[in-house]
Amino acid sequence: xxxxxxxxxxxxxxxxxxxxxxxxxxxxxxxxxxxxxxxxxxxxxxxxxxxxxxxxxxxxxxxxxxxxxxxxxxxxxxxxxxxxxxxxxxxxxxxxxxxxxxxxxxxxxxxxxxxxxxxxxxxxxxxxxxxxxxxxxxxxxxxxxxxxxxxxxxxxxxxxxxxxxxxxxxxxxxxxxxxxxxxxxxxxxxxxxxxxxxxxxxxxxxxxxxxxxxxxxxxxxxxxxxxxxxxxxxxxxxxxxxxxxxxxxxxxxxxxxxxxxxxxxxxxxxxxxxxxxxxxxxxxxxxxxxxxxxxxxxxxxxxxxxxxxxxxxxxxxxxxxxxxxxxxxxxx
Numbered sequence: 235x236x237x238x239x240x241x242x243x244x245x246x247x248x249x250x251x252x253x254x255x256x257x258x259x260x261x262x263x264x265x266x267x268x269x270x271x272x273x274x275x276x277x278x279x280x281x282x283x284x285x286x287x288x289x290x291x292x293x294x295x296x297x298x299x300x301x302x303x304x305x306x307x308x309x310x311x312x313x314x315x316x317x318x319x320x321x322x323x324x325x326x327x328x329x330x331x332x333x334x335x336x337x338x339x340x341x342x343x344x345x346x347x348x349x350x351x352x353x354x355x356x357x358x359x360x361x362x363x364x365x366x367x368x369x370x371x372x373x374x375x376x377x378x379x380x381x382x383x384x385x386x387x388x389x390x391x392x393x394x395x396x397x398x399x400x401x402x403x404x405x406x407x408x409x410x411x412x413x414x415x416x417x418x419x420x421x422x423x424x425x426x427x428x429x430x431x432x433x434x435x436x437x438x439x440x441x442x443x444x445x446x447x448x449x450x451x452x453x454x455x456x457x458x459x460x461x462x463x464x465x466x467x468x469x470x471x472x473x474x475x476x477x478x479x480x481x482x483x484x485x486x487x488x489x490x491x492x493x494x495x496x497x498x499x500x501x502x503x504x505x506x507x508x509x510x511x512x513x514x515x516x517x518x519x520x521x522x523x524x525x526x527x528x529x530x531x532x533x534x535x536x537x538x539x540x541x542x543x544x545x546x547x548x549x550x551x552x553x554x555x556x557x558x559x560x561x562x563x564x565x566x
Contacts, residue, residue, distance in 0.1 A: 301315050354375040432458060434470045509541045524538050
């Protein structure tokens, strides 16, 4: 009920005129704001912000319902928890937008935003009283996050260098069971490719499968051939013959490598020291007898005679005469 003093104040003419002026001014401001947004390059940003405010307010009401009516928290604690999920979601969205602007992809902040949105959806579903209310409360946070994500990424996000890919995705599962086709192809192309694959598989099993089932498979292949044209049959025959490529391929010619025989290296004996001494003595006294050369080199006469015989064979280029041999009695 309106208090009597406030009711009397509202009934006054000047108050009514002032309220009318304020209302008209507010409507004019709203109209100009809407017109400005409509003429801007991204009018969807303002509408997205409005939708975000409504969605966050709806989720906040669910937290209030649980904290105040279910858990019976005091008013101060309820006010603290009233906007906690919304603050976390807004913080993750702001960081993801900044990371998208700097690096070209939302980073881990995008995953954080989705995590908070899923948590908000679960909490909102707990605060519901019926199945319809549960579905409504759980869908709104997810849809709000989805429209924000579409506006942020828009299909142009870069993948990081260390990004991973799911091995099994809904699209790959549908491809595995044959529910969808890769790429964009018309119905006729899909039908021809499927017929070719079926006939190729039957052709391969007839040639390489069990002999017990060959008659049944031959009849089925003949039935499918009635709906196929010559190009399909040629493609089936070509694909089926590919299964024999490793049988018809000629093995690589192996060139025998002759065994490598190792020739033992000749052992070079070092020249004895006595031979060097005899050679030096001969160079100094080319006409001296063997006894004097042996005495000069400090070796015995037999050793000097042996080295002289070797030098006589190897040193054929020397022009000087070799020393004459003397009897052994000249040696002291």
